[in-house]
Amino acid sequence: MAKLFAPEPDQMSEHQRRVYDAIMAGPRGRVRGPLAVWLHRPGLAEHAQALGQYCRYDSSLPPRLSELAILTMAALWRSDFEWWAHQPIAVKAGITPEITECIRQGKTPVFVEQDEALVYEFIGSLVENRRVPDELYQRAVRLLDEPSVVDLVGLAGYYTLISMTLNVFDIQPPEGESRFFAHAHD
Incomplete structure (x- = not known):
């Protein structure tokens, strides 16, 4: 509750x-x-x-990439509400249900699109290591461009705030909707 x-x-x-x-x-x-x-x-x-x-x-990011980044953040933060709210939007934007399910399960998806693989790797590195290696940053600038990398980092920061808020105040999907991540306090 x-x-x-x-x-x-x-x-x-x-x-x-x-x-x-x-x-x-x-x-x-x-x-x-x-x-x-x-x-x-x-x-x-x-x-x-x-x-x-x-x-x-x-944002300068196309919805397909921003929604992929949001889902990646939701999974890394184990935020049920955020997953519930954005998974259908991500699929509608072009991310396959198979990719979203791999992300939800904590498995690295097999991406067909190079920009999707890069966004997933970039967000994962940023959250898990608190930075991105130079080589990954340079690849991101080449593939996305600098303004889009700035927007990607901003999105990650904003969805960290979202996820922290959802987790601290235990905001869940509406009653009757699924939970997507196992939680230690369950």
Whole structure:
């Protein structure tokens, strides 16, 4: 059970309501998951949701690669909600269900597309080693370009914040939906 829910709209401060309305009017169209938690601190919610909107909708990365990066982050952080929310989007964007299942199971997928293999390796190295080797960085710049590498790092940072929020406040998929990762506290 989630530890913290969004404030009720009729109980929100003016700042909370302004942020809530901005989220509702944006491409997400709803307030859930980490955004609901962040509304308790509207200054955080305001800036985090703007960064999230950039990472999801305005990045130089094509949706296929950004969704692959998001799923990789969700698996590395074992974030059920994030997996539940993004796995269908990733498949729709062109990542095969077989690849998503390998990622969920912690297995390295066999990629056909070179840019997908690179994004998966880059995110894995960044999260597990807290950096990327020079050779991997140079390959990423050659294959994606520098602005896209900047966006990829920004996306990884944002989805670290998302995953931390989801895990600390135990935000799970809606009731009746599957959990995707085994958890030590279960």
